Amino acid sequence: MKLLPRIQVEGGAEWLARTATQCLIDEARLSPKPGLVDSRGNGAHLDLSLALMERSARSLTPTFQALAQQSWQRPADISLRQTVGRLGREGERQMMLATDGVNTHRGAIWALGLLVSAVAMLGGAGRADAITRTAAELAILPDSAAPKTFSKGLRATHRYRVPGAREEAQQAFPHVMQHALPQLRQSRLNGSNETHARLDALMAIMTSLTDTCVLSRAGMEGLETMQLGARAVLQAGGSAQPEGQRALAELDRRMLALNASPGGAADLLAATLFLDRIETPYIAN
Numbered sequence: 001m002k003l004l005p006r007i008q009v010e011g012g013a014e015w016l017a018r019t020a021t022q023c024l025i026d027e028a029r030l031s032p033k034p035g036l037v038d039s040r041g042n043g044a045h046l047d048l049s050l051a052l053m054e055r056s057a058r059s060l061t062p063t064f065q066a067l068a069q070q071s072w073q074r075p076a077d078i079s080l081r082q083t084v085g086r087l088g089r090e091g092e093r094q095m096m097l098a099t100d101g102v103n104t105h106r107g108a109i110w111a112l113g114l115l116v117s118a119v120a121m122l123g124g125a126g127r128a129d130a131i132t133r134t135a136a137e138l139a140i141l142p143d144s145a146a147p148k149t150f151s152k153g154l155r156a157t158h159r160y161r162v163p164g165a166r167e168e169a170q171q172a173f174p175h176v177m178q179h180a181l182p183q184l185r186q187s188r189l190n191g192s193n194e195t196h197a198r199l200d201a202l203m204a205i206m207t208s209l210t211d212t213c214v215l216s217r218a219g220m221e222g223l224e225t226m227q228l229g230a231r232a233v234l235q236a237g238g239s240a241q242p243e244g245q246r247a248l249a250e251l252d253r254r255m256l257a258l259n260a261s262p263g264g265a266a267d268l269l270a271a272t273l274f275l276d277r278i279e280t281p282y283i284a285n
């Protein structure tokens with residue numbers, strides 16, 4: 001009997017890590033995604049492939065597991081923020097080792113890492129709104145050990161005066177909670193299959209995210225192309241409809257012509273799939 005809490009932590013952490021990894025793999029395989037790596041190919045990327053994305057996702061399971069173990073039933077305070085930051089950076093190192101130095105999942109480690117920690121902080125369960133609020137409590141705490149380097153994302157948020165990955169988490173993931181999760185579930189209710197429902201959820205994120213990957217590669221023209229194109233897909237009834245499929249193919253063509261890839265939106269789709277599974281775990285296993 002005395003061992004039960006320990007078993008709960010270990011079993012819960014292992015399940016959360018496996019689920020987070022699977023959501024990264026599901027996101028990578030989902031097709032057709034505009035500009036992104038998917039089952040068809042490399043999208044706008046010269047240095048990425050589906051095999052590399054999957055290898056990267058698998059390299060992150062121990063990071064997610066450690067995040068869950070260390071966060072179990074702990075409050076959002078500086079001590080936990082430091083632990084999560086250290087584990088997140090160690091995860092980035094593992095990812096770079098697995099990919100020979102290609103940045104596949106930096107934004108995903110941030111978003112899913114915070115969400116895995118938040119579920120654990122809540123004792124291994126919880127509704128999506130409580131989880132994202134808890135993740136935000138952690139994300140707004142100062143990261144004293146952060147390197148003082150200027151990342152591509154930071155440069156884009158300053159240049160275009162827009163929010164990026166940091167703000168998305170600090171605001172409790174509005175693109176997941178207000179756009180992607182409702183769209184995922186509405187498309188399922190409308191009778192769409194899982195692939196179309198997930199593509200629609202991705203479109204819902206892309207209608208308004210200021211994705212710093214797109215901004216870095218293709219500027220404001222790329223961002224507007226992404227947002228307008230995603231709106232056109234949803235206005236045509238979504239990716240299950242022939243007109244929506246035509247709009248999606250057109251968006252893919254335009255994103256490739258601009259060398260634009262919405263890596264941040266892809267990360268938030270993985271985060272959406274994760275929260276969806278936490279709320280309905282029978283889908284996952």
Ligand SMILES: CC(C)(COP(=O)(O)OP(=O)(O)OC[C@H]1O[C@@H](n2cnc3c(N)ncnc32)[C@H](O[C@H]2O[C@H](COP(=O)(O)OP(=O)(O)OP(=O)(O)O)[C@@H](O)[C@H]2O)[C@@H]1O)[C@@H](O)C(=O)NCCC(=O)NCCS
Nearest residue numbers: 085088104105106107108113151153154164165212263264
């Ligand atoms: C706070 C951090 C997220 C650091 O953020 P920052 O903006 O300073 O740094 P970036 O390195 O740019 O990483 C941000 C990544 O987040 C994704 N993203 C972009 N826009 C948004 C958005 N609006 N909302 C949410 N997420 C967003 C995106 O990740 C994806 O793209 C990556 C590939 O990007 P890039 O390297 O630019 O690649 P290419 O365009 O292909 O480059 P080239 O080929 O042209 O060279 C890929 O990783 C996707 O995941 C952004 O890149 C956070 O990372 C941090 O502080 N971490 C420290 C550790 C920590 O505290 N962790 C705690 C939780 S575990």
Ligand SMILES: Nc1ncnc2[nH]cnc12
Nearest residue numbers: 028036037104263266267
């Ligand atoms: N499918 C994908 N393609 C390119 N970059 C990504 N970042 C996260 N998922 C991605």
